[in-house]
Amino acid sequence: MNHLPIAPVLLPLIAGSVLLLSTRWSATARHAFSLAAVAGQLATALMLFATVRDGTVLVYALGGWAPPFGIVLVADRLAATLLVLTGIVACASLLYAVARDTGAADPRFHALFQFQLLGLQGAFLTGDLFNLFVFFEVLLIASYALLLHGLTPDRVKAALHVVVLNLIGSGLFLLGVALIYGVTGTLNFADLARVIPALTSADAPLARTGALLLLVVFALKSALLPLGFWLPRAYGAAAAAVAALFAVLTKVGVYAVLRVYPLAFGPQAGELANVAEAWLLPLALASLVFGALGVIAARSLRMVAGWVVLYSVGSLLVAVALFSEAGYAAAIYYTVHSTLASAALFLVVDLIAGDRTTAGDRLDTADAMPHGALLGSLFFVTAVTVAGLPPLSGFVGKILILEASGGHPATALIWSSLLGAALVVIVALSRAGSAVFWRTLARSEGARPLRPSLAALAAPVAILGCVAALVAWGGNATAFAQAVGRDIANPHHYIDAVLGGDQAQPDDRRRLR
Amino acid sequence: MEALFAIAIGTLTSCAVYLLLRARTYPVLLGLTLLSYAVNLFLFASGRLVMASAPLTDQGIERFPDPIPQALVLTAIVIGFGMTALMVVLALRAIRATGGDHVDGGER
Numbered sequence: 293m294n295h296l297p298i299a300p301v302l303l304p305l306i307a308g309s310v311l312l313l314s315t316r317w318s319a320t321a322r323h324a325f326s327l328a329a330v331a332g333q334l335a336t337a338l339m340l341f342a343t344v345r346d347g348t349v350l351v352y353a354l355g356g357w358a359p360p361f362g363i364v365l366v367a368d369r370l371a372a373t374l375l376v377l378t379g380i381v382a383c384a385s386l387l388y389a390v391a392r393d394t395g396a397a398d399p400r401f402h403a404l405f406q407f408q409l410l411g412l413q414g415a416f417l418t419g420d421l422f423n424l425f426v427f428f429e430v431l432l433i434a435s436y437a438l439l440l441h442g443l444t445p446d447r448v449k450a451a452l453h454v455v456v457l458n459l460i461g462s463g464l465f466l467l468g469v470a471l472i473y474g475v476t477g478t479l480n481f482a483d484l485a486r487v488i489p490a491l492t493s494a495d496a497p498l499a500r501t502g503a504l505l506l507l508v509v510f511a512l513k514s515a516l517l518p519l520g521f522w523l524p525r526a527y528g529a530a531a532a533a534v535a536a537l538f539a540v541l542t543k544v545g546v547y548a549v550l551r552v553y554p555l556a557f558g559p560q561a562g563e564l565a566n567v568a569e570a571w572l573l574p575l576a577l578a579s580l581v582f583g584a585l586g587v588i589a590a591r592s593l594r595m596v597a598g599w600v601v602l603y604s605v606g607s608l609l610v611a612v613a614l615f616s617e618a619g620y621a622a623a624i625y626y627t628v629h630s631t632l633a634s635a636a637l638f639l640v641v642d643l644i645a646g647d648r649t650t651a652g653d654r655l656d657t658a659d660a661m662p663h664g665a666l667l668g669s670l671f672f673v674t675a676v677t678v679a680g681l682p683p684l685s686g687f688v689g690k691i692l693i694l695e696a697s698g699g700h701p702a703t704a705l706i707w708s709s710l711l712g713a714a715l716v717v718i719v720a721l722s723r724a725g726s727a728v729f730w731r732t733l734a735r736s737e738g739a740r741p742l743r744p745s746l747a748a749l750a751a752p753v754a755i756l757g758c759v760a761a762l763v764a765w766g767g768n769a770t771a772f773a774q775a776v777g778r779d780i781a782n783p784h785h786y787i788d789a790v791l792g793g794d795q796a797q798p799d800d801r802r803r804l805r
Numbered sequence: 806m807e808a809l810f811a812i813a814i815g816t817l818t819s820c821a822v823y824l825l826l827r828a829r830t831y832p833v834l835l836g837l838t839l840l841s842y843a844v845n846l847f848l849f850a851s852g853r854l855v856m857a858s859a860p861l862t863d864q865g866i867e868r869f870p871d872p873i874p875q876a877l878v879l880t881a882i883v884i885g886f887g888m889t890a891l892m893v894v895l896a897l898r899a900i901r902a903t904g905g906d907h908v909d910g911g912e913r
Contacts, residue, residue, distance in 0.1 A: 448898055449909065452830070455891070455892055460840065462888070463840045466847070466881055469877070
């Protein structure tokens, strides 16, 4: 058996545990160790990506227990793409955290960072619903602690809301899992895909309730309206490096929708075919528009960045909600783009806030910034990416979504919301940029701005470099996204790989009824 | 048996929802605890309620309970316990940081 798929779970687990014990290390040693661990995870993700690039599905059965009974980790193109994305964002945000010494307040910051990665990477790799729940909890409990890091009153308040909401979400998740297990007798994704089409009409309503409860949970994690109000305040309050990593966190909800619904509740699912379709599109369009309005209403740069996350999740879920091959392809491309763009925005905003001695990140008239030209250009490039203007990747992503929606009954609504919201975001970002960089007073004497170090600058620049690569190799990236879209729309390959092509009918197995 | 079980879960859930809608952190915390009890019972019931049978399985026994929900519910209890502990600490922190136990911070 190829042991590569377990590495993204084991590496952060071991590194995090070592870091927990590292209280006597010097800060330099701790920084070097966690940077090396994150770099190792990026390298592993890249190796995994190279292995599954051609469409192979790597299945890792823990303890050798054959699926559908044992626990499986499954690495396919979708999971590998998200692992690489996580690796890139984790490297950049950890580099920023080290450069700004975010972990100085509490040495456990670096251990929590690793546990956060453990939860994220596990959630992307797991092959069954219950372990998805477990990894969700791992990533959530690490994220609560990371969000609280520094313990300012703002963070405590935001974290209280996030924790309560997510605990209720976990309860609903378990209810959904129990309902689905109760009628199907399995939680393995591939096995569910085989059992659900054969459900009787007496069992189908229970499974439908379970599926829609899970949708509520995934909507909460991905901050879809009306469950997304917690996000801008929480992300706006978090330390910059943490907020940048959290850009991946919302994408876990989107990933779960992409993984579960086309596979188990897709068009082939009999009575439960396309259960999520009627709900997802209207809610996604609403969050898109609402997110854009939030961006324009925000009064500080951090809140702008927080609302941008909501806006980009909205656009992303519009693509997912089309439930078509082209829609999935657009969603993959847009996921990669929007995660990188939001992470870069959080880092750049923090650099700006550090450089403005009196006003911080508020959109007020303040003293001119000592490094205004440099940070202004960085902000400009990031804003162009976020708003989806040519020539950067946001534009390509938006075109892919618009193209994919052609032929859908709601095309006119989708086009007008997407383009209208994009216009609002452009206006909001230009207003924010001009307020911060142009409407300034003379520089006062004696102010001591936080000088942006080379490493702190390198982090957002590296992310923006990846965004540029996404355009420079746009043809390859789009072709790959389309291949992933095909995988999601035709899950037979995934199902055969997990269940070993054993096409035994579900009734053959011993059912405990 | 089924009716009793269902009524118990329903009562726990409705109490939990009522408490979750309170404005102070302590009732919310109790609400979360009750909700997790209800959820754990529900999860346990997904393996069907079987009476007068072997606890796991034995040679030649036809009726036995499904072990998987029991394993799931154990995991869920452990996770729920950890989360509740975190929530208690966080609620205490919030009182210290914001000067009150209102869920929106401070004393309202």
